[in-house]
Each structure stands twice: as C-alpha cells, then as structure tokens.
Amino acid sequence: MKEIVVVSGKGGAGKSTITAGLSYFLKKNDVLVDADVDAPNLKILLEPEPVEEKDFYSGKQFKIEQDFCIRCGRCYHECSFEAIEIIKFDYVIDDIACEGCGLCQFICPTNAISVADKLTGKKYISKTKYGFKMVHALLNPAEENSGKLVADIKKVAKQLAKEQNASTIIVDGPPGIGCSAISAVSGSDIVLLVAESSISGLHDMERLIELSQNFKVKRLGFINKYGLNHDIDEKLVNLFESKGIEIVGYLNYSQDVPQYLKKKVNLPEYVEGYKKIFESLYKRIMEGVE
Amino acid sequence: MKISIVSGKGGAGKTTFTVLFANYLINKGVNVLINDLDVEEPNINLFLNKKLEYDNIYTYVPKHIKENCTYCKECAEKCLFKALVVAKDFWIVLPELCHSCKLCEYVCKYSAIEGDKRVIGKIGQSVDKVPHLLEGRLNIGESLTTALIKQVMCKSSNIKDNYDIILMDSPPGTSCPVIETSKGADKIVVVAEDTPFGFSDFVVLNDMLKEIGKDYYLIINKFIDGAEYLDFVAKNNIKILGKIPYDMNLARSYSGGHNMGVSIDFDSIYNTLLEGLR
Numbered sequence: 132m133k134e135i136v137v138v139s140g141k142g143g144a145g146k147s148t149i150t151a152g153l154s155y156f157l158k159k160n161d162v163l164v165d166a167d168v169d170a171p172n173l174k175i176l177l178e179p180e181p182v183e184e185k186d187f188y189s190g191k192q193f194k195i196e197q198d199f200c201i202r203c204g205r206c207y208h209e210c211s212f213e214a215i216e217i218i219k220f221d222y223v224i225d226d227i228a229c230e231g232c233g234l235c236q237f238i239c240p241t242n243a244i245s246v247a248d249k250l251t252g253k254k255y256i257s258k259t260k261y262g263f264k265m266v267h268a269l270l271n272p273a274e275e276n277s278g279k280l281v282a283d284i285k286k287v288a289k290q291l292a293k294e295q296n297a298s299t300i301i302v303d304g305p306p307g308i309g310c311s312a313i314s315a316v317s318g319s320d321i322v323l324l325v326a327e328s329s330i331s332g333l334h335d336m337e338r339l340i341e342l343s344q345n346f347k348v349k350r351l352g353f354i355n356k357y358g359l360n361h362d363i364d365e366k367l368v369n370l371f372e373s374k375g376i377e378i379v380g381y382l383n384y385s386q387d388v389p390q391y392l393k394k395k396v397n398l399p400e401y402v403e404g405y406k407k408i409f410e411s412l413y414k415r416i417m418e419g420v421e
Numbered sequence: 422m423k424i425s426i427v428s429g430k431g432g433a434g435k436t437t438f439t440v441l442f443a444n445y446l447i448n449k450g451v452n453v454l455i456n457d458l459d460v461e462e463p464n465i466n467l468f469l470n471k472k473l474e475y476d477n478i479y480t481y482v483p484k485h486i487k488e489n490c491t492y493c494k495e496c497a498e499k500c501l502f503k504a505l506v507v508a509k510d511f512w513i514v515l516p517e518l519c520h521s522c523k524l525c526e527y528v529c530k531y532s533a534i535e536g537d538k539r540v541i542g543k544i545g546q547s548v549d550k551v552p553h554l555l556e557g558r559l560n561i562g563e564s565l566t567t568a569l570i571k572q573v574m575c576k577s578s579n580i581k582d583n584y585d586i587i588l589m590d591s592p593p594g595t596s597c598p599v600i601e602t603s604k605g606a607d608k609i610v611v612v613a614e615d616t617p618f619g620f621s622d623f624v625v626l627n628d629m630l631k632e633i634g635k636d637y638y639l640i641i642n643k644f645i646d647g648a649e650y651l652d653f654v655a656k657n658n659i660k661i662l663g664k665i666p667y668d669m670n671l672a673r674s675y676s677g678g679h680n681m682g683v684s685i686d687f688d689s690i691y692n693t694l695l696e697g698l699r
Binding site: 140233237274305310313327331332335341342363384386392 | 436528561593600669673678
C-alpha cells in the first residue's frame with residue numbers, strides 16, 4: 132500500500148483539481164483523503180455520501196467556575212496568550228485565544244478552573260460517486276487546525292485502506308509549509324509537488340522543496356498553469372531538475388479550466404484530452420511508487 | 422486604520438488586491454504600511470522588490486538546569502503538548518511541540534527549569550520608499566505560524582502612528598492564524614474567487630468571522646457570473662466592495678510579479694472603507 136500526498140506550498144496552485152483528476156483512476160477499494168481541513172473542496176467534485184461520522188476532540192477546554200473564583204487575577208496576569216478577559220467583574224477565558232496549556236488551572240489558588248476535552252469538529256468516512264471511499268473532516272467555525280486532525284484522518288484512512296486491501300491512498304494536502312502541511316507529508320511514500328507557473332508559485336515551491344528534504348519520501352514534480360509565464364516555467368523545470376525531482380506532468384494554462392470548475396466538472400470525467408493527461412500522470416506516479 | 426485582507430481559499434487574490442490597493446493609496450498620497458502575515462509563504466515582496474532588513478524572531482523555550490533537577494518527571498506529565506521527555510538522568514524538550522506557555526517552569530519545584538529562547542523565523546522591514554513593508558518569514562520546518570504572526574503585528578503596532586492605513590495580507594484558511602489577523606483589524610476585506618471551491622471556502626470563512634463577531638466587505642475575484650455569491654450576499658446582508666473580472670492579462674502580469682493593470686474602481690472601495698470611520 133502506498134500513500135501519495137499532493138502539496139504545493141502556494142494556495143490556489145491546483146491541488147484539489149489535480150487530486151480530484153487523479154482520483155478518477157482509483158480502484159473501488161482505494162482511499163482518498165481531503166487533508167485540507169480548513170478549506171475542504173474535494174466533496175464538491177466527488178459528491179461523498181457519509182457512511183460513518185465521528186466527533187473529533189482536540190486539546191482541552193478550560194473554564195473558570197465563577198462560584199469558586201476569588202478574582203485574584205493570577206491567571207489573567209500569567210497567561211502567555213492573553214486569553215483571560217475581564218467581563219464586568221468576572222474573569223473569563225476567551226476560547227479562541229486560549230492555547231489549552233492549563234497554566235491557569237495549575238496556578239489557580241482555589242481550583243476554580245475546570246477542564247474538559249474540546250470538541251473541534253467532525254471526521255467522516257464517505258462513499259464517493261466513483262465508488263471508492265474518502266476520509267475528510269469539518270472543523271467547527273474558528274477552531275484550531277493544529278495538524279492533529281490531519282494526522283488523525285490520515286490514520287483513519289490507513290486503517291480503512293488496510294481493511295479493504297487497498298493499494299493506494301491519495302491525500303489532498305493543505306497549503307503552506309507549517310504544521311498542517313508537515314502533518315500531511317509525514318509518513319507518506321510519495322509527495323506530488325504541484326507548482327503554479329507564477330513568481331509566487333516558484334518562491335513557495337522553493338520553500339516547500341526545502342521542507343520536503345526533511346522527510347524520507349519520494350518527490351515528484353508537476354507544473355500547473357504551464358505557459359502562463361515561460362520564464363517561470365523554465366525556472367521551475369530547472370529547480371526540479373537541480374533537486375533531482377522528476378517532473379511527471381504538466382497542465383497547460385487555459386481559461387477553460389475555471390469554466391469547467393464553475394460547472395463542478397472533474398476534468399478527466401468529461402473532457403477526453405484531460406482524461407489522457409491525468410491517466411498518463413496517474414501511471415507515472417504509480418511507476419514512481421514501484 | 423488597520424485593514425485585514427483575508428480569504429478562506431489560497432490563490433483567491435489576497436496578495437494581488439493588497440499590492441494593487443497599496444499602489445492606489447500611495448498615488449492618493451496616503452501613507453501606507455503593508456504587513457505580510459502569510460508567514461509560511463510571504464509573497465508581497467516579490468511584487469515590490471524591496472531590500473529588506475531582517476531581524477531574527479524568538480520564542481520562549483524551557484531550558485534545563487541540570488544540577489537542580491530531581492528527574493521527578495512532573496514537568497513532562499503536566500505538559501499538555503507532550504513537549505518534554507524526562508527519564509532517569511535525562512531531560513529533553515521537543516521544540517516543535519512546545520507552545521511556549523511556561524507551565525513547566527511553574528510546575529518545577531526545584532528551579533530546574535528556566536526560560537530560554539529559540540529562533541522561529543524572522544521579520545523583514547523596509548522603510549526606504551513607500552509603501553513600507555513588514556514581512557514575517559517562518560523558518561522552514563517550524564510550526565509556530567501564529568506566534569510569528571503575533572510578533573509581526575506587535576511590531577506593526579509599535580509603529581502604527583506613522584501611517585494612515587495598514588494593509589494586512591493574511592494567510593489562507595479559516596483557523597488560528599487568520600483569526601489572529603482578523604481580530605486586530607478595523608476593517609476586514611474578504612477576497613473570494615468565483616468558483617465552487619472558492620465559494621465553499623468563503624462560506625466557512627463567513628462562519629468563522631461571524632463566530633468572532635467581525636463584519637467584512639466582500640471582493641469577488643475572477644468574476645464570471647458570481648451567481649452563488651450574489652444569492653448569499655442578498656440573504657446575509659453583506660456589502661460587496663468590488664468585482665474583479667476574470668482576466669488573462671491580469672493573471673499573466675501577476676505570474677511575472679509585474680505591475681498589474683486592471684480596471685478596478687478603487688475610488689469607491691476606498692470611500693466605502695473610510696465611511697464607517699468618520
């Protein structure tokens with residue numbers, strides 16, 4: 132079983148479009164993961180029907196019980212995150228600013244601070260319109276996406292893949308190079324680095340490549356919106372080559388793509404030309420796995 | 422006035438809008454500071470090409486005072502982030518898991534932990550010619566995105582009186598880092614792209630901003646027909662600040678980091694944003 136993670140550094144480079152296109156070639160027992168929990172979009176193209184849903188708890192929620200609080204203000208002064216507010220005369224924890232470290236509870240002289248597990252969202256196993264299953268999540272508004280949820284849904288997907296005897300897991304990664312992206316890449320076999328043909332795309336890809344060097348994964352390159360900027364295209368090709376990263380595909384810049392997306396169309400499903408491109412990309416990635 | 426530019430989806434056009442709007446303001450003689458708060462992938466300066474002077478940015482990390490330690494393990498047991506590993510004659514902090522909360526220092530009864538610092542990234546500053554820029558740049562492999570954003574905003578606050586308008590280019594998404602940049606803003610401009618992906622992410626962002634009690638203005642970028650947005654906006658009483666047409670030439674000039682010529686009615690955007698403040 133192999134896990135392929137699609138990442139780009141830059142947002143809007145085309146991760147979800149390309150992941151959805153690749154998923155068209157997955158077998159019924161394979162598994163897809165949407166690890167961009169902040170902005171999960173695969174559901175728009177794949178129409179998943181939930182077969183299993185579970186609450187996701189992450190971290191701790193602290194609360195000042197007003198009956199026991201003597202308003203000494205210690206928590207207010209010592210909190211590193213300025214997460215304690217004074218409302219009228221009460222000290223209250225601002226859940227959004229709270230880091231969930233428990234310092235306030237530890238230093239409270241009257242044990243007035245209670246703690247509970249924090250419900251941050253839901254995770255789902257769903258059946259997509261192509262028949263394979265997809266693992267995805269939904270964070271509650273303004274909840275922290277710490278990379279824990281990413282690690283968690285990847286674990287669920289691995290377990291599911293094992294049960295179903297799957298050969299492939301494809302993961303749509305989050306943007307950036309921080310916590311969530313690190314979580315998405317770690318423990319995978321292959322990362323598909325999707326670069327956008329723009330100066331921002333190039334700069335972000337340089338940073339992503341540097342990050343990916345810290346992992347024992349095979350890296351493959353892909354250039355999206357190819358032809359938008361020839362000068363950048365050349366630099367991207369050189370960047371990948373200089374790092375020994377094989378480029379396994381290109382997608383030309385076209386004004387048709389946003390029009391297709393607007394119609395919620397998965398590219399290989401409706402357009403013969405795109406089917407060929409994605410089929411060959413899928414094959415090349417699988418060869419990379421061998 | 423602090424204006425935060427946010428979007429749920431990456432690639433919706435935050436940076437494009439920020440750079441174009443900054444140029445417009447400068448031409449009007451407004452004194453502008455840009456904060457690049459997308460610290461994982463800061464791209465503003467690709468368009469401004471300024472010479473930035475960088476300072477390292479540090480965060481708190483606990484340091485072990487060996488001679489005082491009894492290896493009682495209490496610090497490790499109390500750390501909710503599992504950032505400390507303690508065994509017999511062995512004490513280590515895992516910096517990538519540490520949230521700099523200082524709990525371990527409070528927990529230790531033997532004064533075996535004291536505060537230290539480590540670098541998480543840097544802040545670049547350019548104040549030569551307008552617009553001035555503050556850029557946060559997270560070190561690669563580092564995960565304390567929000568901590569660095571806070572530091573850039575703090576630095577920006579210290580010099581805010583020198584400027585009429587501060588434009589804050591935020592990271593994508595809807596969680597902590599974006600909440601951080603939205604909370605401190607006088608006005609929020611949401612840039613959303615006219616695709617189903619863009620709309621879905623916009624709705625998530627709308628819920629987040631509602632949750633933290635913030636109003637916003639909407640810019641629809643890569644505008645094709647805006648159908649889903651126009652419907653949502655009408656139902657939820659949201660103000661549309663502008664529509665930027667889907668334009669191949671804009672995409673091309675953006676891709677090269679060139680001056681982007683596009684017909685956006687910035688006069689009306691500027692006046693609308695100023696309205697609520699007078």
